[in-house]
Amino acid sequence: MQITGAILVGANDRTGGSTFQAVDPASGETLSPAFHEASPTDVDAACALAAEAFPTFRDLALDVRAAFLESIAEEIAALGDDLIVRAMAESGLPRARLEGERGRTMGQLKLFASVLREGSWMDVTIDPAMPDRAPLPRPDLRRLNVALGPVAVFGASNFPLAFSVAGGDTASALAAGCPVVVKGHPAHPGTGELVARAVRAAVAKAGLPAGVFSYLPGTTNELGGALVADARIKAVGFTGSRGGGLALVKIASERPEPIPVYAEMSSVNPVVLFPAAARNRGAALGEAYVASLTQGAGQFCTNPGLVIALEGSDLAAFEASAAAAMGKTPAGQMLTPAIHGLYSKGVDALAAHAAVETVARGPVGEGVNQAQGAIFAASADAFASDPVLGHEVFGSSSIVVRARDMDEVKRIIRGLEGQLTATVLFDEEDEELVAEIVPLLAERSGRVLGNGWPTGVEVSHAMVHGGPFPATSDGRTTSVGTLAIARFLRPVCYQNLPDRVLPPALRSDNPYGVARRVDGTMTQA
């Protein structure tokens, strides 16, 4: 598959006025070809096609839409090593990581195909008529979830495959029956185009309307803003910075018809280290902490950016072990010069902060755009008195907050903003304390995990990758896992309508064979 730099509007390749190029962050070199910047005209064309495609795509038989998702996975596989090589050049991420991410991307698409076929995502609910009920008869009521309409997806820089063009947001939106218009991330436009061409090939093979998918490369905020403002777009999926997410939320809320924005934005992912665990295995945990913190140069939404623990010799041992590990961990390649610049600025600010102690710095990188790891420490008082210390520094930087007692630990937790994850590191003797702390953490996060590290995010039914504001703009949802489909659905009730007028899933003969709740009780087909 050729990378041409085109704008992919439905089945058409378009060109624009200005162009931009990708940069290899490991070398600082500019990569060919040049990519055309999508314009408001392209946004308009893509949204018009998406709106046109919507009724057909929404009403597809479940199996047809499921097969389409599987076909996208196959087309991505068919891109072969070209995809991996280009993604390596554009992201600086290593081969093994990108091969794993490709597997995850394909797995997500197939998982949503299975979700589609299983059918409980529609939440089919039937209250049969009660014609003889007094004083008033009950009508026949049938409810199911339906697609919202065309969805705008903004890819993330740190997952050029799994959270970009055909990543989690796109997979869940397509599964729901929503056409997708992707605003491509400018850090990996070639990777994006390859995947977009794979999706387009699947659209064509399935004989679907071309408007089911469009891909708009570009570098400007104006492009993203025009897409979110388009009246035909009915929801937005975004993974990125807090500033970027909030800007889209604002545009969406000021439309004549406001729409939901699912922005996954920022999180420091607090880790609470309990006393017995610190005493029994502080040194080992310190090493594991650095491994999680520096993985992928710390460029994960769920990076452990904050450790909370009781001050004293056990914590000192944890810190010493972490410092030793950090000293031996090479600097990590970052995704873009801009991300590296922000990281360095954030770390320098913490290092210069009067109330912050530098516990350890990793080795200085040998190449360009490499993250020199950093571990800082502060007292609970200092942490509580300056909100900046609780803000995310995207990359392998973390701060240890030393509390005098568990009450202070609780106070720190109560002062935290919403988080994607919260972690408890504990031994059996800690369990009573853990039982007190976990509800406080659950109140402020989407996932609470025990004796592990938050950087692994399983794609499954029970996963929640979400959390209260500002971790996300809508804490009622998840962007990873099968529940993500719910973001792009709304319920509709049909009352006293004959079978031939009803959506198939609501008809008497239940042609899809989905489980349905009838008069309050779940029934299998």
Add this chain to the structure above:
Amino acid sequence: MQITGAILVGANDRTGGSTFQAVDPASGETLSPAFHEASPTDVDAACALAAEAFPTFRDLALDVRAAFLESIAEEIAALGDDLIVRAMAESGLPRARLEGERGRTMGQLKLFASVLREGSWMDVTIDPAMPDRAPLPRPDLRRLNVALGPVAVFGASNFPLAFSVAGGDTASALAAGCPVVVKGHPAHPGTGELVARAVRAAVAKAGLPAGVFSYLPGTTNELGGALVADARIKAVGFTGSRGGGLALVKIASERPEPIPVYAEMSSVNPVVLFPAAARNRGAALGEAYVASLTQGAGQFCTNPGLVIALEGSDLAAFEASAAAAMGKTPAGQMLTPAIHGLYSKGVDALAAHAAVETVARGPVGEGVNQAQGAIFAASADAFASDPVLGHEVFGSSSIVVRARDMDEVKRIIRGLEGQLTATVLFDEEDEELVAEIVPLLAERSGRVLGNGWPTGVEVSHAMVHGGPFPATSDGRTTSVGTLAIARFLRPVCYQNLPDRVLPPALRSDNPYGVARRVDGTMTQA
């Protein structure tokens, strides 16, 4: 139970600076006693108590919270006829209607109690650990829905019982485990206080923290604004005007931590009259239309404010029959002088509109604040060219749009804003056309109903009383029926945590005996 005019903050009766009184809309007379206006200090106190009560109330055993909801219903019943008499005086609604509404209010509370015990609202989902999976083991993941936090509820004028102090929003929020702070509607403060005292009695009998419920009477927008702006409030339920709803949405979105607002605002509830139905039974449908339109002086969110049909003699017969019925339908008592004023203004504007024909007016009322019914007509072109003709006039006013052909009907539908309901009136010969039109209506509404009238809203599992903006501020939900509980929940995932630390519904022994999805498959307890 005495009506004192107090502000009910948890277990305490408080007084304020200024006072206001209710007005009997049927006589225009002021009713005793005077009610204290809640102040920002009262908001602060109520929210502080609610936040304090939240963890206890959220973590109550399901059966205890369910019994509490049932106890509220019993306490409302125990208010006896005092409640009905006061509500009649404050609302102008007749006894039978209010007795029915009281039954519905109690029924809602009991229905949510049954939902709580059944447990599927938690959507418990377990992906068991796979320690031997390659290349990486899968952790144990357990997800459930948890309460958002304290909820602010704004009662509706038109349902002083079923959508006010202990109405649908309060019942669903309490069911979810959210403490509730009610901003009382100033049109029925005595009714509100009586119900608030009933809820308070149930709180005390159950031995719950007093902050589970507070009641703030008041007349000002500032009071409502302060409540929505309070950092401890985590969601808002509102039923009322578009202006009021949008004002709350704005305040909520500008908070440091934005929160969801579920505002049910406005709808004209289009009714499409199909050719064969018009031909076969136009006269009967015309009569039934007026009965639905004038019921309760038209003061229903689901009032049929718009009829779309093909022009011609069949539609003329429908209109003539409707006009005759309207001429015989006495003016209806409206809820407040303000609502009556807005109604009259809206009707006068339509009557004076150059492109609008007055088909019929009802008799002029004999008392004060009575709605003189009105049916108007306009061509499809006229309707399409002035958005004002598509706006809700709250009360018994409706407009018939005469289309030249079905394409024009479709065009009108495509131009409609989001609606709570859409209705199709058809005979068997119409079904092919109906099958084309219903998807267009479903795209723009929360409920599509056949051969009935939208004014009846069943409280059940399959009901949707919601719809795309501006029918509501969040079309992904419903404010009537059991699904309403979902508005006040968010998912949380627990990873690799021992039973004693987990919420009961996630523990291995499943103490509540709820159905759970395990590894993607539903399992009964």
